[in-house]
Amino acid sequence: MADTDHPGTANSFIRLIDAIRAEIAALEAEDAAAIEAATAGKLAALRSVEADIAAGTPPDKALLADARDLNAEAALRARAKMLGVERRLAAVSTAAGRPAPLVYGRDGRWG
16 A cells, blocks of 8 residues: 555554555465564554554544454454364364363353
8 A cells, every 4th residue: 555545644554554464464374474473563563553643643544444454354364273273183182082172162061
């Protein structure tokens, strides 16, 4: 996204969007090092946005809404990856002869 798309907007807002997109790309690539680096980049960009707002830069509500939506997508993708890993670990544990762990469910029962 070019700075000219949002004249008068602090670069930190645009860097945040770019950082979240990089995180999503890293999640898609399933590259652990890239995910770690992209997440650190996103957190740094978020701190920069917070500093700009604290310094009096008016928030770009459209960009922040985009960032929120992209971040929600990144969170969903990360959770989906974790669920896949959990299923694979459970399958490996079962194949190794270990019983499935007891899990306390949302309905209040042990699973």
